[in-house]
Amino acid sequence: MKKTDLFKLFVIVSFLGLLTGCSGDKGSDRLIINDQEYLEKPGLSVLAFHNYYTVGHQGGIEIIQHGERIATNGFIRLRPADERRLPGPDRAEREADRQKQEIVSSISYDDFDLNYKVRLKPEGNGFKLIVDLEKPVPAEWENRLSFEMEVYPPLYYGKTFQIGETFGIIPRMGVRSVFTDEDGRISPVNMGQGKILTLAGEDPLRKIVFENKKGEIILTDNRESSKSGWIMVRSVISPGVTQGALEWIIRPNVVNGWIREPVIAVSQVGYHPDQVKQAVIELDRKTGKPEKARLMKVSGGKVREVLSGSPKPWGDFLCYKYAVFDFSAVKEPGMYFVSYGTKSTNPFSIDQDVYRNGVWQPTLEGYFPVQMCHVKVRDGQAIWHGACHLDDALQAPLDIEHVDGYRQYKEAETSYRPLTTVPFQNRGGWHDAGDDDLAAGSQAATTHYLVLANEICNNQTDQTSVDFQGLYVEMHKPDGIPDFVQQIKHGAINLLSGYRAAGHSFAGIIATREGRNITGDWASQTDQLFYDPRLRPEQRTLTHSGLMDERWVFTNKDTGLEYKVSAALAAASRSLRGFDDALASECLATAKKAWDYEQSHDPVIQPNAYVPRNTKVQEIIATSELLFTTGEEKYASHLKKLLPEIGKNMGRAAWCVARVADRLKDEEFNTAYLEMLREYKTGLDSTLALNPFGVPWHPAIWGIGWNIQEFALEHYYLVTRYPDIFNREIVLRVVNYVLGCHPGSSTSLVSGVGAHSVTNAFGVYRHLESYIPGGMVSGTALIRPDFPELKETTPFLWQQSEYVMPGAASYIFCVLAADGLLNQNN
Structure with a gap:
């Protein structure tokens, strides 16, 4: 043409x-x-x-x-x-x-x-x-x-643009040229220039016109750079x-009479027969009286209605209004879907074993091995990544503020000079998120949550082979050791690295600014050789090179972090006992020594990336965990003294005290603590009533998925210890939320889990717009003041679609907790 x-x-x-x-x-x-x-x-x-x-x-x-x-x-x-x-x-x-x-x-x-x-x-x-x-x-x-x-590119893929006399199609990916501008920067070549720009002129839902009344408009595609x-x-x-x-x-452009289609939010996995089962229907505020909702059962190749009724109006939340269709009365096992007007959900199951198979396992057996640092990871004929970052890590330069909140203060607090290798840093740990840093706060939370999950798991799995000496991991190949134990060991090795090198926990390891956002095979990000300044950059020996491409380790001490790591190590010692007794003993001895040190010294507060800020909360958790692990009286005695602090921090500290309250044998303490619990419950009920999903919904920038999982993990211990005060359904609602019953859409936040899930995530292979099975994202974010958003067509809104390790670990716990609460006698 x-x-x-x-x-x-x-x-x-x-x-x-x-x-x-x-x-x-x-x-x-x-x-x-x-x-x-x-x-x-x-x-x-x-x-x-x-x-x-x-x-x-x-x-x-x-x-x-x-x-x-x-x-x-x-x-x-x-x-x-x-x-x-x-x-x-x-x-x-x-x-x-x-x-x-x-x-x-x-x-x-x-x-x-x-x-x-x-x-x-x-x-x-x-x-x-x-x-x-x-x-x-x-x-x-x-x-x-x-x-x-x-302008958000995925909405305009394959659609037209015209600016001045220039016209064309918005491509699926950046395909235009770049050039070096007069300031030496790589910049994209303009797509066109003119007074009027029209995008998607053929699409009434996406058409938009920009007109400059006093000059011209320039259109560029920043995906090029x-x-x-x-x-x-x-x-x-x-x-x-x-x-x-x-x-x-x-x-x-606005289509006359346009009304947003309803969103029927349900769990994309399904429900246990005995739990509350509700579809939360999200409606445009211009919608009139709710239509009839129907629960349909799929069986023998046929579909039949088993329940119908008008959803109960809930009211307004954010920019929508909501109605709730309750089908809790339906308990018969099978496959179902909910229909509302012309919309229907994906199929889900009602089954006693709904949480037992294929729900938490993809995360432990798939996502966790892929994220393991310092090892090669193979999955059948595929290699996820080679053994990586074996040259970790250089002492960070002093007195600098680095990316992502990492900071090195004026003192190293180690015996290592800046930009020299700190030993013990090249073993253990997981790449924390879509990037490759190993933050101690995150590693500690992940390890701790895995231990707690392991302790409530009645269905151990062994699907991963881990060779710690050979730095080799093979997925879907049993080796006789539970996967929980192997992952806990990998986390514990990382947490011990700072103590082995300098006697305290380091804040974490992260790449330089140049290497910070590199994606792809982690093994190719450095040359895997320790830096030797006596060599030229191109020179190599068997173990060293003159190329300084290593990650940096930030080594300052913080009291809150010491307590957090102590709690994780104390917990890890329990899971490791009987599998690696030497490591279990080192974990517990290190936890006790760190706790003793902090008890006899003034707190040191040095804010850093992923370092917890409420030191007293961390002290309560560490003390409770050491008491739970050892039963020693000194921890019980100290926990009693912390009662006023417990009362000030019930939302974060009540759970760990609940696990050891029966060991305190102190009537005065327990009476006061019970009163605190009842007061906390009153406030919690008010919070949960603020939204139709019945979860604590307090978004900042990121979605709340990880936060409410942490809440549910902690709440589980209140439910199991004080069932006359706390309701199990709160934990189950969190699981429902993560698996699809949330604002904005009905999408499982766990990749590959459920009928429809996030499969375009901010992971290490985000440049391929792909996903890692079992990875868990934070989910629907709030575009202030009142617009819930989960964009599934890009991985690059990390505040909605990034994977993180603590979120993955707390997800595993929550699913196991749901199964345990519902199948206590099975």
């Missing part, structure tokens, strides 16, 4: 899109400012600096069209030659004038002497975006200061002006 013919075809498609769009826009309401101080009309919301996580594509001006957040991070950016990039705004003063129907957001950068306002006001079937500067653009910033907005990049719409701010320095008209 000739280019002229292609252009004609594009014009026709765009014209048809305009007709379709106009038919939608004609009857739509104008945008108005709502109670949450953003612009809204049916099918469209425009947020104004409600979010401040710009590195995670969450901030500035944001557009939600037909229930999908399509654009974000609308704010000014600076690309100066001196590398002093303007950071994303971390706050804005917002004023919403309902009389004028205008939202004004004021942003200030004192370090850059830059102050500006972004004004939003309804305009026709869209809105006007105006930027006012306090001062004209300085001469040195000309052509470097621009207003930019990011970063896998996590989005499509960028930007305009350079003209010099010599302040008021109205930039003026865009943005017209997102």
